[in-house]
Amino acid sequence: DANALNLRGAAYGQIGEYERALADFNAAIAAKPQYYQAYANRALIYMRSGHPERAFADYDQALKIEPRYSAALIGRGNIFRARNNHPAAVGDLSQALEVQADPIAFFHRGLSYQAMGEHAKAVDDFDNALGFRSEAGAVYQAKGVSELALKKYEKAFDDFLQAAKAKPDNFEAWALRG
Numbered sequence: 001d002a003n004a005l006n007l008r009g010a011a012y013g014q015i016g017e018y019e020r021a022l023a024d025f026n027a028a029i030a031a032k033p034q035y036y037q038a039y040a041n042r043a044l045i046y047m048r049s050g051h052p053e054r055a056f057a058d059y060d061q062a063l064k065i066e067p068r069y070s071a072a073l074i075g076r077g078n079i080f081r082a083r084n085n086h087p088a089a090v091g092d093l094s095q096a097l098e099v100q101a102d103p104i105a106f107f108h109r110g111l112s113y114q115a116m117g118e119h120a121k122a123v124d125d126f127d128n129a130l131g132f133r134s135e136a137g138a139v140y141q142a143k144g145v146s147e148l149a150l151k152k153y154e155k156a157f158d159d160f161l162q163a164a165k166a167k168p169d170n171f172e173a174w175a176l177r178g
Helices: 002-014 018-031 036-048 052-065 070-082 086-099 103-115 119-132 137-149 153-166 171-177
Strands: none
Touching (some): 002 018, 070 086
């Protein structure tokens, strides 16, 4: 049963049993070649085990089958971001957000906007991400960096304080606040 194999593969992936997870995803895909969720799940395991090229190919395959599958769009967008191809990352993450609002997509798209120097757009995305999880220290820290670039020093100070409160041993947030 492809669905059972995919589910068990996801469980193996969560506990770090990557070889078993890959075996189950491979079997699920063999049983049901159009199973786009299994391709995306296998891609995630490839990413976690240090094989971004294989992950990229699987995200591509998932999107050939289901072009609006947000998990694959987010995953591929993050690979583009890791490769410093921020325009492509923004494209995939924006498509994912058209399908469904997702704090991870907002955060990562914000990081790409930030890397491209589009700090106002980055701040908007970070605010959207914080609407889902107001205690996310990494989001506050990234937002503070963009606020600094926009010369909004008081807002940046507040954001760095929130980042430091979320994770008191975050020395970078404390240093940025200073």
